[in-house]
Amino acid sequence: MTVEEQVLKIGADAKAASRKLAKLSTRKKNAILEAMAEELDAQRAFIQSENEKDLEAGRAAGLTPAMLDRLELTDARIDSMIKGLRDVAVLNDPVGHEISTWNRPNGLEIHKRRVPIGVIGIIFESRPNVTCDAAALCFKTSNTVILRGGKEAIHSNLAIASAMQKGGEAKGMPANAIQLIPTTDREAVRVMSQMTAYLDLIIPRGGEGLIRAVMEMAHVPVIKHYTGVCHTYVDASANLSMALRISENAKCQRPGVCNAMETLLVHKDIAAEFLPAMGEILEKRHVEMRGDEATCKLIGSAVPATEEDWRTEYVDLILSIRVVDDVNAAVEHINTYGSGHSDAIVSEDDKATVTFLNEVDSATVYVNASTRFTDGAEFGMGAEIGVSTDKLHARGPMGLEELTTYKFVIEGKGQIRE
């Protein structure tokens, strides 16, 4: 079989399985998730020995320590996958929920009801725990899933998927409800992106290169989880000690994630008071600062920022800083250079706040809080498959509800259209 034939067969099998999966009750699905958790625990030694093969190949291929760390399935990480399966089992099942119901004057009864999307493709990079987390969320929402992981984690991914399949099928999960593409050939990504006959949605999870490649090729709808070029704007009216605390948190608490701050914007009227204090804190936290001219005058250690810096997601201890004339200039900067992810204003002035919250065109906008809160768990959604920077279907953190669509179910008594 060619790669194309192989992937198309996986697609056809997933579509056939999705009709069977749609018939499982919530109780049944939860029992299957528990069985998967138990099987993952039972196969811990096997999963770790398969993971060791990936780690060995990774060391031989010269992966960086950070990449090897992402790849490694420690006991704690396997525990966390097992806990994740049990957490998802406890969450409310959105499938079947009546979003709304109304009657028409002619007596028709219209029900708008949540249903699974169908078949979801997840294309991801190195972290093998995505296999488990993403499959669990798709399964709970009665979607069949086709997983495509990075080649450096192929043995780990196959081991995790096969444990989930074995545990799940023993409890009545339809065969092919969860499938992992076994080939590491990149042609498989092209075929997946274009097989509109079988796939209803692709969610790419990984770096910008991966997402862009999928988007260029895709005929299947894609929900993108792009970069987070997140901003904090400190208004002239801000409580400055609050602004220092929020900015430090947004940049330093976990710099390698998409909701960390990459650019700090400061109103010109408080720049002379605020920036030297901010600079001192950031220096202590070993943050490299790249500023505009006004910033460089106020913070000695700051180096000049380039046009490219304003667009860059550093995911590192680096920060761009710019002094702006007012809230309108801040909004303009964010809508020009940002990525529509998460942006915050620190302000005690209602007018500036309302302008910022209304006019910044991002999935999540904050007043007086750290952008680090953009996250399914922090929002109380229980779990998330990612944070969408798209505007269609789902925007911001995507939980279980966002993995469903709806259908209209209409009950009549013989009505015909006049």
Place this chain on the structure above:
Amino acid sequence: MTVEEQVLKIGADAKAASRKLAKLSTRKKNAILEAMAEELDAQRAFIQSENEKDLEAGRAAGLTPAMLDRLELTDARIDSMIKGLRDVAVLNDPVGHEISTWNRPNGLEIHKRRVPIGVIGIIFESRPNVTCDAAALCFKTSNTVILRGGKEAIHSNLAIASAMQKGGEAKGMPANAIQLIPTTDREAVRVMSQMTAYLDLIIPRGGEGLIRAVMEMAHVPVIKHYTGVCHTYVDASANLSMALRISENAKCQRPGVCNAMETLLVHKDIAAEFLPAMGEILEKRHVEMRGDEATCKLIGSAVPATEEDWRTEYVDLILSIRVVDDVNAAVEHINTYGSGHSDAIVSEDDKATVTFLNEVDSATVYVNASTRFTDGAEFGMGAEIGVSTDKLHARGPMGLEELTTYKFVIEGKGQIRE
């Protein structure tokens, strides 16, 4: 300027205008819609003389009478556009609506709020009234719109768009809120489909060829309004006189539209009683019947159907008919050959009904009613931009709400993430 430069400029202008448009109040938008209606009325003679140019060119090019009819802007059609603008003004504005609000244990207040999508592209074919209808719905939802109509209606489209611009701008509509691509070069469609920097969504409205072409090229998200291969399944338990009435209505009341029935499925146990009576009615209505073997035995005038017939949207007085073993076979047929638009069961048996409504994977599923009701106005949505056969973002009739997205607005008191 090349076509590409011209379209990219229109895109950039639309994006700039969308920030201004987002600031208009509902009251202001409604006043602008009224001003557009008045200007359309004032320019009636000019619009009709421009329309005459298109009609003349169409006659010279040998367009069919049906195509010329679709193109013509009679007084009644202009009245209907004017009424459409006033109807949209009266509808509730979804923008700004709080979908939900909740508090987190750390005191953060989360608001999920409806906002415009941004810039919407509408690519359509011959009927010039789409210019007015689509622009009105996008404007009411604070989206700027880029319209691209068929070349055979270019003079009519330009005249309508310019009347709406003139009327609207006199009342404070931002320039470039409504734009029509003035060139008929097909290259413009490619540029639109790929300008992800400016366009948030494309809705193609027209034949399958147009939609497929846009989908193949597009990097911008597309919501498709594909074919309607709609089914009616008559169960063994059906009230047969109701089944005759519903089937006749679904096929004959307006055969040229997407929610008309194209295939009739009949349970084998009642085929001998039902089909001869159905055949008689359809003969009287001049419907050509194409059936499987069992059908051809029961209806003398039916000709054999080919595999291709089951997949065909006739939008004409032609009907495919098949006898099936039971509701499961009906579901299987619909999920294999249908287009996920609208499908109905006629049944008095709860078990068969529930199976059908749950398992048919279509935007709208009916029990004991005609598929002809799939329509924004019939659903009580007030207006519709079309009927989505996609599963993401919007499914089924799309009204004003479906032309919006949401953002999360989060109010804090200095919270940082621990």
